[in-house]
Amino acid sequence: xxxxxxxxxxxxxxxxxxxxxxxxxxxxxxxxxxxxxxxxxxxxxxxxxxxxxxxxxxxxxxxxxxxxxxxxxxxxxxxxxxxxxxxxxxxxxxxxxxxxxxxxxxxxxxxxxxxxxxxxxxxxxxxxxxxxxxxxxxxxxxxxxxxxxxxxxxxxxxxxxxxxxxxxxxxxxxxxxxxxxxxxxxxxxxxxxxxxxxxxxxxxxxxxxxxxxxxxxxxxxxxxxxxxxxxxxxxxxxxxxxxxxxxxxxxxxxxxx
Numbered sequence: 001x002x003x004x005x006x007x008x009x010x011x012x013x014x015x016x017x018x019x020x021x022x023x024x025x026x027x028x029x030x031x032x033x034x035x036x037x038x039x040x041x042x043x044x045x046x047x048x049x050x051x052x053x054x055x056x057x058x059x060x061x062x063x064x065x066x067x068x069x070x071x072x073x074x075x076x077x078x079x080x081x082x083x084x085x086x087x088x089x090x091x092x093x094x095x096x097x098x099x100x101x102x103x104x105x106x107x108x109x110x111x112x113x114x115x116x117x118x119x120x121x122x123x124x125x126x127x128x129x130x131x132x133x134x135x136x137x138x139x140x141x142x143x144x145x146x147x148x149x150x151x152x153x154x155x156x157x158x159x160x161x162x163x164x165x166x167x168x169x170x171x172x173x174x175x176x177x178x179x180x181x182x183x184x185x186x187x188x189x190x191x192x193x194x195x196x197x198x199x200x201x202x203x204x205x206x207x208x209x210x211x212x213x214x215x216x217x218x219x220x221x222x223x224x225x226x227x228x229x230x231x232x233x234x235x236x237x238x239x240x241x242x243x244x245x246x247x248x249x250x251x252x253x254x255x256x257x
Contacts, residue, residue: 043069044100051106055088058133062086063104071096079104087131112158113143113174115151128152144172149179157182160200164207170216181226190236191222198228205231 043065048056062082065074076094083092088108095103109125114136123134123142128151143161145154153176161168167184175183182199184192194202202225209231210216215223224232 041071041099043067043071043074043102046102046104047097049103049105051088051108054134054138055086055106055108058086058088059083059092059104059106063102065102071098071100071102074102087133111139111142113145113151113154114139115154116144116146116173117148117150124151124154126155128155143168143174145174145176147176147179150174150176153179157199160203164203166216167203167206188219190220193222193224193226195226195228201228202226209233 044067046060046063046065048059051059062085063079064082065079074096076096080092080094083089083094083104083106088106090107090109092107093105095105097103109129109131111123111131111134112126112128113124114121115124115130121136122130122132123136123139124130124145130151143154143158145151154174157174161171161174161184170186170188171184172187173185175185177183181196182194184194186192192206205225205228206223209223215233219236220233221236222232222234224234
């Protein structure tokens with residue numbers, strides 16, 4: 001009731017005094033917020049929706065709100081802008097839930113890969129943008145992308161590779177070559193060279209070759225798919241046979257009786 005009376009008084013002063021009333025209303029508004037705070041409208045809980053556990057702590061820190069802050073006095077637009085400065089966050093929405101809760105709903109940027117370039121590793125999203133708060137060491141399951149231009153173009157080829165789990169399971173790194181094409185470096189040291197255009201057709205050729213010869217299982221040194229009319233395969237050099245180890249038997253003469 002007190003707060004309602006103060007709001008009515010604020011409106012009357014604003015109408016009566018024009019521009020000066022804005023300053024008076026602002027001061028009275030602080031009093032209104034204090035009255036609502038006394039009535040129990042103070043922050044007790046912050047809920048974050050749509051964010052991973054790793055992102056939540058950074059989001060709450062950026063929101064910069066504290067327990068018992070007056071809930072009705074918060075500038076929700078400014079709060080949303082602070083949340084959207086967090087690298088994890090693509091977009092955010094902030095809502096008051098009276099009497100004591102703040103709801104922060106976010107759309108988190110999808111972590112696409114770990115990009116290694118210039119002696120450092122970073123996590124990138126599906127648009128090639130770096131997520132500064134993400135620690136690459138905690139994303140060991142993400143594909144590794146290497147080389148200049150890799151971040152900008154990884155989103156174009158990784159969805160195609162993801163449709164081939166057998167190949168993805170064997171891949172160690174996706175290497176950008178001269179910022180125009182890709183090499184796939186496999187965990188066994190083999191190399192698959194893709195063309196600068198139409199990578200999916202080259203991967204289809206690789207799948208057909210593997211169906212005929214099980215080449216991914218048997219192993220190779222390099223497969224060159226850069227020419228759409230020719231597949232060049234360099235077999236892995238045979239390993240030298242291990243040297244035989246011989247031992248000499250020593251016979252001790254028996255003693256006479």
